[in-house]
Amino acid sequence: MNLKELSELLNLSQTTVSRALNGFPEVSERTRERVQKAAKQNNYAPNKAARGLATGQALSIGHVISTTNQNEMVNPVFGDFVAGVGEVYSKHGYKMLLSIVPPGEDEYQVYREFKAQSTVDAVVVQSPSVDDGRIEFLNKLGIPFIVHGRASECKVPYAWLDVNNRSAFVRATNFLHDLGHRRIALLNGREHMDFAHRRQQGYESSLQSHGITIDPSIMFSSDMTESYGYQRTTELLKSDNPPTAILTASIIVALGARRAVQQAGLTVGQDISIVTHDDRLSYFHNTADVPMFTATKSSVREAGQRLAELLIQMIANPNMEPPTELLEVELTIGKSTGPAPTN
Amino acid sequence: MNLKELSELLNLSQTTVSRALNGFPEVSERTRERVQKAAKQNNYAPNKAARGLATGQALSIGHVISTTNQNEMVNPVFGDFVAGVGEVYSKHGYKMLLSIVPPGEDEYQVYREFKAQSTVDAVVVQSPSVDDGRIEFLNKLGIPFIVHGRASECKVPYAWLDVNNRSAFVRATNFLHDLGHRRIALLNGREHMDFAHRRQQGYESSLQSHGITIDPSIMFSSDMTESYGYQRTTELLKSDNPPTAILTASIIVALGARRAVQQAGLTVGQDISIVTHDDRLSYFHNTADVPMFTATKSSVREAGQRLAELLIQMIANPNMEPPTELLEVELTIGKSTGPAPTN
């Protein structure tokens, strides 16, 4: 069923039917209802390509995921983020267009194609690095975009939504300091990732404000896997001057750290405290009455929802200033922390 | 830059330019090269909506994710599966269209819209349940589709690609039996999920063939979270007749089980053996020289690649029989299993 057929069925012109369905005021309520009813009955919806061609809109938003680094791209946060974003898209009639860039191929070429083909109305930039080149590139290319996170070294204005990673790790480190911990290890994400960079800043700034010397030998950065948490923690525990607390960048790393602690015959929350950042992934609950881990919490899913709303505003209003939004985390006390052991 | 402008630039008709770019034989090599070069230089690519309208193809493939059950939908496997699928799509010029269905909304309505709007050329059905209604629905609707997994109770032919979950769990259970284990617990996924159903069949069939009575009190099914693994295992260990081995449906559950074992002061691979299914998620390596877990392995990413190739064949060849493909798993021995304790 297409517009022509529907309008013939109703004995109306295509114009009137189109206007009735798109909410134009020039059509009477009576005919509008008649048209809407018929459209529903016949399962009519305007052909997406035709409508896009006529309006110049793609009604799609692009997400480009580069798989060059096998671990970072398919990160565990991805699913929840996408779920949040996608919910909002669908409420506004947008489709999400996911483009996976196979290893060895050029991510920028995908954006160029988006532009040339008008495949998307806007783009979401995920997992920015400290000096992410995509921001400048997209600005030049002229595709509206919003960044999930920020790029510290990028000085031009651009739209972003980020968690306050710095203050999160300041608070986490302060919290451990208040419990008497003076030797606190950091298991961070990859250091060129902007979020990891800011978390490290927060960690260092807290230590410095308490007069504690920063010790690079207990600071690590890597892909956030379980075995990373396990191995680094095992090494730390065996070292001459082991930490009394560990700060990790994700629940998955924290699980590995906890395993190492337990395997060493120590108790988490007593011998060793662990604080982690928690993205509230749907398959890693950390929400018992007293949660498993003390954590800086921030729902990546809600971040996705909010980000999508900002982006849709940007599309509707192309001349607005690039919006920015900084989400604060919640520090929740769980079972994984306690006073520093005195010995 | 559009086709008209490009053709004027080249002093050719739009037809010739279009044909040159689309590889038609009626155009000389010399003009073809000239056209291709100019297209590249001017970053020309055919407008997606216009091309779609003219050809009747959407050049997109739909993935519909319902978030009604918060945990299942955003499952940890999703990211890797999508990465595999997406790599292949992009090689063939297809885009992946992801539609998230918010809680409370109707997944079928999304498919109806896909059909009415011609948004996609085909659809991928993920996480089928035992009696999944989407298969019949899509068949009636007339959208080409392929299922990742199967629906045991569905008797009509349809295209699918699945892991041999049954034989995987037969082999895993046999393996434990060979090690002397007679009391083997099962921590399965949700039972209405087809993969869980088949795994349970495999588990039961192996036990029966060895004359072991099936004991429902040590068989569980749930969303595959870490805390599920932890809690059920803790309960099992405290019970009157604890198992000597545990079979889990995912690495994440296995991590929880291991935590419970360790917390009970027992050693995995000695006091308690664990075998898990391993989807080879990119952020959960289980691939040391001697892997952490004994596991039935099957890369969900490769499954995605293969599935995408089958689907693209189906689109190119609408009258072909629905292809089906069953992938066998690899059983790799890790550190988490050993002979049943004798006491």
Next chain:
DNA sequence: TGAGTTTTCCAAAGCGCTTTGGAAAATATT
């Protein structure tokens, strides 16, 4: 050289929608 064949190219229609500019019908105003 002239007819037949192949190569190379083009004008124009059509995909299904939105939207402009304007006409006809209904209602309001004098």
Next chain:
DNA sequence: AATATTTTCCAAAGCGCTTTGGAAAACTCA
């Protein structure tokens, strides 16, 4: 009752591409 205004509707153009049906140009063969 005659005119002005609003409401309701429509014909047709245009979005950028593919593709049909054919024409012109170049080449082959007798």
